[in-house]
Amino acid sequence: MERHYYLVIDTETANSLECPIVYDIGGAVIDKKGNVYETFSFVIYDTYVLMKDLMQTAYYKDKMPQYETDLQSGERKMVQFMTAKKHIKYLCEKYDIKAIMAHNARFDNISTKNTIRYITKSKYRYFLPHNIPIWDTLQMAKDTIAKQKTYISYCKENGYMLKNGTPRLTAEILYRFISHNTNFIESHTGLEDVLIEKEIFVRCVKQHKKMRRTYWRETA
Secondary structure (H helix, E strand, C coil): CCCCCEEEEEEEEECCCCCCEEEEEEEEEECCCCCEEEEEEEEEHHHHCCCHHHHCCCCCHHHHHHHHHHHHHCCCEEECHHHHHHHHHHHHHHHCCCEEEECCHHHHHHHHHHHHHHHCCCCCCCCCCCCCCEEEHHHHHHHCHHHCHHHHHHHHHHCCECCCCCECCCHHHHHHHHHCCCCCCCCCCHHHHHHHHHHHHHHHHHCCCCCCCCCCCCCC
């Protein structure tokens, strides 16, 4: 059977949620079983270094000392945003990537577009390759995990229900359920979050249920 590859990404941003600017992007090339073939963890020079004032608006700015340590150790790499764009294009071609996905993919798609347009003064308007579908593990989870009686019970027992009576579907809560680790705390750093989000994808696929993969209205 032919193996298909997927690219999971996650962005961390500064500025407002309406106009997010990326300072950290992580990614992993995986297959449907969640096997990891290649990863990257990029701190964005254009934002992290050149927009010091903007970085003060980062929701997780308390993690800056961790970034400094990780950059010094080589665990993360400082690159320009255009370099990150080129690397993603390279990975997509190398592995013939079938889809790029994220948890709440709409946000990551917007954040990367906003950033490339701002940094290049709209010379480049799109960051992700336009010919590859963008999938959303949040939407997948809505159509699969969220409908499971065990997950609904889990959310009720732990106070993870929304006011409208539906279970919450943050990556952190979903991973707590999947991993049976109720104490798990999401890192809110690019690559580390990618590695839990790919487990959400794997769990959704294992359900063998019809599910929407995109955050647009069409069914994929």
